[in-house]
Amino acid sequence: MNKEDLSPAAFIGVRGDNIISFGSGEPDLPPPEEVYKILPHYKDFKYGTIQGMEYLRSALARQYPKSTQDSFIITNGASEALDLTLRVISSKESILPKKVLITKPYYYSYPRIIDFAGMEPVYLKTNDGQIDLDDFSSKVDDCRAIIINSPSNPTGRVESIHTLKEIEKQTIDRGIYVLSDEVYKDLIYVRENYLIQGHHVVTINSFSKTYAMCGFRVGYLWSLDNKLVQDVIAMKTHTSMNTNILGQEMAFEATKVPRKFIDDQLKIWQERRDLLYNGLHDMGFDLWNPEGAFYMLPKVENPADFVWDMFTKYDLITYMGDWFGAPGRVRFSYALDTQKIEIGLSRIHEYLKSF
């Protein structure tokens, strides 16, 4: 790897005994045991329905208001749910321009999948990582959709309920879709999740973060717009067919896991958050107080040097804020145990001392 080749993709799968990774956004703790218990006796192998297993969709319907299994599509992770939804929205007859509003900083895939779908990203101003409602109001009318990601990757910030309700209200009658990427909804430290609702809302979620099942690639979308659901199914029929049937069975087992699992995980994340936040703060980093997910986005004087030097000289992975539309910052994921966070902090301390 050269300094110029630094990218999230280049780091995926990079592992080593001495490497401390604040890079990839994937839980290090394993999924609940229940997820594996079906494996020894598993024997199915045939195509499943494109929309996803009925009993998995029924289990999800019990978690979302006004829903039936028809309101869900099981996808290859939240990524595919977003990609297909954007492609369908792009192909619709509409008087609205092919533009999609996203916050800046953003999850790095958003501008790319918007572009792949033949649309154009419009960037929404944030203040300390949270949506600027005036900027939202001035830009949303010119867009076909908005993507919300609260809690946010990479900022770790959670939008206020007031902001979410305003977005809900200002989009509902204008045919503007709200794509609410809630993959971190079970990792909020400051309040309960607020579920944006309406016929124009497509909620995207996944088993990856809550149940530590990233590699199995099981996500889903929830929408009360039946036409949109049918259009996405029609597309998925040809672009990837059913989501891996065994992954879906494992996800179904995850839906039966008691709430205590999520509560216990949240405590672990909070402890890590406090450790990393205090550590970085004490070293003088300027950063936002993390409210959800497992990311921090401190300001760093020269992010490219920091990321490169920490990786090549200190075996420590971090991601450039640039990749997320946040120049002058570096993203830390704290999906690693407290012992490793402490080692990581001490390596950063050493690095800073070297100047």
Added chain:
Amino acid sequence: MNKEDLSPAAFIGVRGDNIISFGSGEPDLPPPEEVYKILPHYKDFKYGTIQGMEYLRSALARQYPKSTQDSFIITNGASEALDLTLRVISSKESILPKKVLITKPYYYSYPRIIDFAGMEPVYLKTNDGQIDLDDFSSKVDDCRAIIINSPSNPTGRVESIHTLKEIEKQTIDRGIYVLSDEVYKDLIYVRENYLIQGHHVVTINSFSKTYAMCGFRVGYLWSLDNKLVQDVIAMKTHTSMNTNILGQEMAFEATKVPRKFIDDQLKIWQERRDLLYNGLHDMGFDLWNPEGAFYMLPKVENPADFVWDMFTKYDLITYMGDWFGAPGRVRFSYALDTQKIEIGLSRIHEYLKSF
């Protein structure tokens, strides 16, 4: 379901004790036992590399000439490999128009994914299900890619080696991509598979048909065009990330299964082919002699009535030729055991007698 709602998607997942299905193109026999043997002790859950597991790609590299693991991408079935490749080809700078040549009859997803990728299908004439080379020569220069599917779904026909070599030759220096969908390459009754080769070739394959693993959705593409491979990886990074890691492990086990498994399967398919072909032929159906895959495409006077009546009155599923660009025909998949084929044939016999 109404007669107007008939579609392949509507039939997917439709099962019942009394239903005889000549519909879906999925093997009924189970995968090799080896595929399941890893399950009891399986414990991984993390993201894999986007390109796919290294040892799976290395195993594939031993099956393809001039290859390394870098020449492969593991995908969510052959469908995703085709979809991503078309999207990448569509987004490339090129003086060639956004047109893709496909045979008619065609696999029903081809026109759709070409359209989804922002391109236009151009239909290539076939004679008795095989490519008309004159028509090919007159149309190919105006296209950015051609999709070959030999053995073909839905015709069951295999292209001659002469034809494949001509296509290889006429496209190689013009920047025209050949997408060779070879998911049935291990199910050829008349000769060995001929592997189209060249820097401009993208071979698409899957574990679904050969190893009866449809539901696990593990496919791949092989290409010696490193730029194209990198472009597809860059897209997959954002549209679906890694292919299900457990499915990939199972696919890796499949690569270790002795060749005898495939040979034994081929014998079973041949027996079924003979039974169905002779049965339909004896009842007076006009159909091509099947050379590969597990499909037949007989002429039927009124396909919509036939498919509807056989489903609603005789619990027997067949697919309309119309869905595959073959009006006046009905597609039979013979992915079911000989006893069921016999029951199916007798139900068709009964239906014909009723006139």
